[in-house]
Amino acid sequence: MSELVRVALDAMGGDFAPAEAVKGAVDAVCHEERVDVTLYGTEDAVNAELAKYTYPKERLHVHPTTEVIEMAEPPVNAIRTKKDSSIVAGLMSVRHGENDAFVTAGSSGATLVGGQLLVGRIKGIERPPFAPLIPTANGPLLLLDCGANVDARPTQLVQFAQMGSIYMENVVGVKNPRVALFNIGAEAEKGNALTKETYPLLAALDNINFTGNIEARDIPFGAADVVVTDAFAGNAILKMYEGTADMFKQQVKEAIYSSTRGKLGGLLLKPVLGKTFKKFSTSTYGGAPLLGLTGLVVKTHGNAKAISIEHSIEQCVTFKEKRINDQFREKMHLVDHTRKEQKS
Amino acid sequence: MSELVRVALDAMGGDFAPAEAVKGAVDAVCHEERVDVTLYGTEDAVNAELAKYTYPKERLHVHPTTEVIEMAEPPVNAIRTKKDSSIVAGLMSVRHGENDAFVTAGSSGATLVGGQLLVGRIKGIERPPFAPLIPTANGPLLLLDCGANVDARPTQLVQFAQMGSIYMENVVGVKNPRVALFNIGAEAEKGNALTKETYPLLAALDNINFTGNIEARDIPFGAADVVVTDAFAGNAILKMYEGTADMFKQQVKEAIYSSTRGKLGGLLLKPVLGKTFKKFSTSTYGGAPLLGLTGLVVKTHGNAKAISIEHSIEQCVTFKEKRINDQFREKMHLVDHTRKEQKS
Numbered sequence: 001m002s003e004l005v006r007v008a009l010d011a012m013g014g015d016f017a018p019a020e021a022v023k024g025a026v027d028a029v030c031h032e033e034r035v036d037v038t039l040y041g042t043e044d045a046v047n048a049e050l051a052k053y054t055y056p057k058e059r060l061h062v063h064p065t066t067e068v069i070e071m072a073e074p075p076v077n078a079i080r081t082k083k084d085s086s087i088v089a090g091l092m093s094v095r096h097g098e099n100d101a102f103v104t105a106g107s108s109g110a111t112l113v114g115g116q117l118l119v120g121r122i123k124g125i126e127r128p129p130f131a132p133l134i135p136t137a138n139g140p141l142l143l144l145d146c147g148a149n150v151d152a153r154p155t156q157l158v159q160f161a162q163m164g165s166i167y168m169e170n171v172v173g174v175k176n177p178r179v180a181l182f183n184i185g186a187e188a189e190k191g192n193a194l195t196k197e198t199y200p201l202l203a204a205l206d207n208i209n210f211t212g213n214i215e216a217r218d219i220p221f222g223a224a225d226v227v228v229t230d231a232f233a234g235n236a237i238l239k240m241y242e243g244t245a246d247m248f249k250q251q252v253k254e255a256i257y258s259s260t261r262g263k264l265g266g267l268l269l270k271p272v273l274g275k276t277f278k279k280f281s282t283s284t285y286g287g288a289p290l291l292g293l294t295g296l297v298v299k300t301h302g303n304a305k306a307i308s309i310e311h312s313i314e315q316c317v318t319f320k321e322k323r324i325n326d327q328f329r330e331k332m333h334l335v336d337h338t339r340k341e342q343k344s
Numbered sequence: 345m346s347e348l349v350r351v352a353l354d355a356m357g358g359d360f361a362p363a364e365a366v367k368g369a370v371d372a373v374c375h376e377e378r379v380d381v382t383l384y385g386t387e388d389a390v391n392a393e394l395a396k397y398t399y400p401k402e403r404l405h406v407h408p409t410t411e412v413i414e415m416a417e418p419p420v421n422a423i424r425t426k427k428d429s430s431i432v433a434g435l436m437s438v439r440h441g442e443n444d445a446f447v448t449a450g451s452s453g454a455t456l457v458g459g460q461l462l463v464g465r466i467k468g469i470e471r472p473p474f475a476p477l478i479p480t481a482n483g484p485l486l487l488l489d490c491g492a493n494v495d496a497r498p499t500q501l502v503q504f505a506q507m508g509s510i511y512m513e514n515v516v517g518v519k520n521p522r523v524a525l526f527n528i529g530a531e532a533e534k535g536n537a538l539t540k541e542t543y544p545l546l547a548a549l550d551n552i553n554f555t556g557n558i559e560a561r562d563i564p565f566g567a568a569d570v571v572v573t574d575a576f577a578g579n580a581i582l583k584m585y586e587g588t589a590d591m592f593k594q595q596v597k598e599a600i601y602s603s604t605r606g607k608l609g610g611l612l613l614k615p616v617l618g619k620t621f622k623k624f625s626t627s628t629y630g631g632a633p634l635l636g637l638t639g640l641v642v643k644t645h646g647n648a649k650a651i652s653i654e655h656s657i658e659q660c661v662t663f664k665e666k667r668i669n670d671q672f673r674e675k676m677h678l679v680d681h682t683r684k685e686q687k688s
Contacts, residue, residue, distance in 0.1 A: 072531070136591075184494065184576060187416070192574075193494075193495050216581075216582075217587030219584065220588045220590075220592075232535070232577060233576060235560065236528075236581050236584070239528075239561040240561070240564070240581055243560055243562065243564045244588040244589060245588060248588075248592050250481065251620045252617065252620060255616035256613065258616055259616065261615075262616045266613065268609030268612070269600065269606055269609035272606045273599055275599070276595045276596060276598075276599045279595075280592075280595070
């Protein structure tokens with residue numbers, strides 16, 4: 001068996017911490033024998049949750065921390081001042097090579113800032129994007145960037161495209177993934193200043209399968225495998241997908257409960273409808289990796305339950321075994337900066 | 345009875361022209377006695393369609409044109425060279441006061457360029473936004489801009505907010521509409537350069553009910569009445585809504601047909617599910633007006649059927665009767681330009 005993949009888990013992050021984080025860690029070490037998890041969080045609270053479960057103790061540890069970074073805290077200040085928070089301590093363990101990956105359901109801003117300042121970027125990477133896999137009618141689709149770089153530059157989108165292609169081929173197993181640029185029309189000359197400048201740069205890349213622009217309405221149908229955009233539009237796409245799906249589920253339920261005939265029909269349809277709705281749940285594929293750092297950092301939804309935490313931990317195994325970061329270094333067209341890999 | 349509202353209809357625009365356009369015009373004059381419609385299009389083709397129907401002939405006319413602007417044509421060039429196209433002739437009739445409004449399912453780009461060049465903007469309006477009403481769980485929501493200004497400036501968004509508020513209050517009848525700025529977080533300081541600069545300007549307006557930022561996932565639930573954004577994000581929001589709704593409909597249908605039990609349940613649920621899906625169809629509220637022009641220009645979906653065309657024609661009645669353009673001039677904080685209302 002290959003060596004263990006060591007994951008630092010933020011036990012204090014997200015709406016249901018520490019209970020769901022701890023349960024997710026327990027499920028991960030029970031179901032995946034290649035992972036070793038360390039819980040970063042308030043000792044008493046974490047141990048109280050751990051006491052509820054039976055699990056392989058040699059692969060699940062606790063690293064006590066005394067501070068917590070709240071969701072609404074200004075990220076830069078939080079990272080600088082709360083040195084003994086679960087996020088800072090967890091990220092530092094990746095920086096120092098004690099862990100391979102850090103997983104959190106906590107503050108996106110603190111994770112982004114901390115990931116760059118404490119773990120550091122791969123040499124030549126301009127900005128790390130959040131890259132969630134989203135479910136479509138045609139399988140998973142990697143959408144990047146979804147929240148890190150709101151005013152992105154064309155050269156950053158060019159890097160997102162290459163990282164996304166490597167990730168999709170190796171972690172998800174899609175051969176020669178179709179990489180598309182999100183735009184408001186199919187034609188090359190459509191869009192805003194950013195997409196007009198980015199399109200020819202993507203078309204000129206020899207290391208991705210660029211299939212042109214993709215419009216939003218084709219995203220839920222999975223018309224591409226990797227979709228590249230700035231974080232502002234990416235967030236609109238991701239959150240509209242989630243919001244519309246949730247709204248439809250609610251409306252279908254209300255329609256079913258509106259009459260006796262509806263209730264009977266709903267009872268008959270429950271198994272298939274449940275399966276359909278589950279297929280398009282955001283928790284299906286775990287968290288969003290922050291790609292392009294020297295270690296792996298994964299952010300899950302703030303309202304993540306144990307199942308999302310578990311999937312997020314498990315995806316770290318493939319990431320390490322496929323040597324994704326080495327592939328980024330080898331296969332991407334990275335500008336040869338003279339400086340070393342960036343740390344704070 | 346008040347005077348008739350005269351509508352120029354592009355009989356050649358959209359995927360199903362001229363058949364659906366002509367049928368929509370016939371339905372409009374039959375169902376709404378306050379409208380007078382003139383069909384702009386190829387004479388023989390339009391008359392062949394008209395021959396299929398009985399309708400009040402004194403309120404439905406044909407203005408023959410010889411050219412057609414195709415969907416993919418570069419708009420500026422098309423508007424300049426195809427003087428006898430249905431779009432140019434229809435817009436010119438509004439410019440010259442022969443008609444109050446122009447309705448088309450044709451090229452968005454040509455409609456936008458032609459609307460500004462041929463009809464002209466209201467004095468002080470910087471850029472006209474496309475403003476569709478979209479269905480939510482909580483009633484209609486006005487989303488602007490949805491395709492006209494991809495690299496918008498803060499002052500333009502400030503005008504969109506005021507126009508949207510006036511439109512929503514008068515055309516849709518929502519008292520003191522909640523106006524929100526689309527953003528990737530709820531806090532005032534979130535977002536990109538555009539939203540950060542726009543937020544305080546909206547907060548300072550005394551003529552709208554600004555309720556702060558709205559995130560994408562709250563849009564399908566109708567957490568605001570008017571949502572202001574740039575056309576790039578607006579297009580992402582609108583098209584993700586349509587695409588996700590269509591994908592879910594398809595998936596629910598497939599789930600139903602996957603088993604005998606499912607088919608039986610589907611049969612029982614058909615009436616209520618059909619109603620739910622129809623409620624969130626984009627054709628519910630007709631077309632998207634291009635706000636801020638000296639006349640009214642309405643763009644409907646390229647795949648619009650007769651029902652959308654009819655609704656688009658009918659919404660011109662409220663627009664004129666409520667004197668929306670006069671209200672824009674009176675109630676908005678418009679910069680006092682020295683130049684006259686812009687025409688080409």
